[in-house]
Amino acid sequence: MTLVLDQTTIRGKLTPNAPLAPLVWFKAGGHAQWLFEPKDMADLQDFLRSLAPEVPVMALGLGSNMIVRDGGVPGVVIRLGKAFAKVTADGVTLTCGGGASGILVSSTARDAGVAGVEFLRSIPGTVGGFVRMNGGAYGGEVADILIDCDVVLRSGELVTLTAADLGYTYRHSELPEGAVVVSARFKGRAGEPAAIQAEMDRISAAREASQPLRSKTGGSTFKNPDGHKAWQLVDEAGCRGLQIGGAQVSEKHTNFLLNTGDATAAQIEDLGEEVRRRVKDRSGVDLEWEIQRVGVKS
Known part of the structure; x- marks a missing residue:
């Protein structure tokens, strides 16, 4: 997918094939096809007006509640600066x-x-x-x-x-x-x-x-279902400390997933899905992801 716009009019920073792992809390995942950091509001507006309508756009903040899949994010990721x-x-x-x-x-x-x-x-x-x-x-x-x-x-x-x-x-x-x-x-x-x-x-x-604040994590993984606490359902399903590759369910707070060092985004997401499966089998409750999962699976 190519960007059909006049890049000479851009006053912010436009980076092709930009790694997103350093920008998200899990420190895992693929690249943005394009990363745009606008200089100001007018720059952002001009950029979006000139961008081909079929190009997808996603905003990125501190990347705390997000899994960026290993295949990366197509289109443009927009990150707001100072x-x-x-x-x-x-x-x-x-x-x-x-x-x-x-x-x-x-x-x-x-x-x-x-x-x-x-x-x-x-x-x-x-x-x-x-x-x-x-x-x-x-x-x-x-x-x-x-x-x-x-x-x-x-x-x-x-x-x-x-x-x-x-x-x-x-x-x-x-x-x-x-x-x-x-x-x-x-x-x-x-x-x-x-x-x-x-x-x-x-x-x-x-x-x-x-909470495991000093770990590579994404914050609360699952929404609290009506009448339940997500962490308690995960714990009761025997998932405390459960691990897939470098991804682990926190032993300190079971509604947090951790990258213990070299986890891929796929391992983190797979671990979350395994937790959902075990909770469903144990309690009959369907846990919903609170963490946003974006991009393409590799």
């Missing part, structure tokens, strides 16, 4: 770039005395990913705080979508295919910076105690 990573506060409203991390958003909120977004501190990703997947943890989720977001559609058109427009459900939105979230506005509530920091510290300590 130009999209600013966060400002106005009263209890936070305006956040799509490339801003949860740590930056929550820290900016703390400094401005804005409470209610502390849970973002615990989600390893960017605002664009949070908005797309209705990211949540520790009793909060994006659907609770999102006012609206600015989105560049696959056509290059800039639109503003409200939380209602996104049709949020658990870890899912109806964001259009190929769309890129470039900014979002979150509404918190007035709070004391010291109390906000204390809540962020509590969340960080809970994560450190229960």
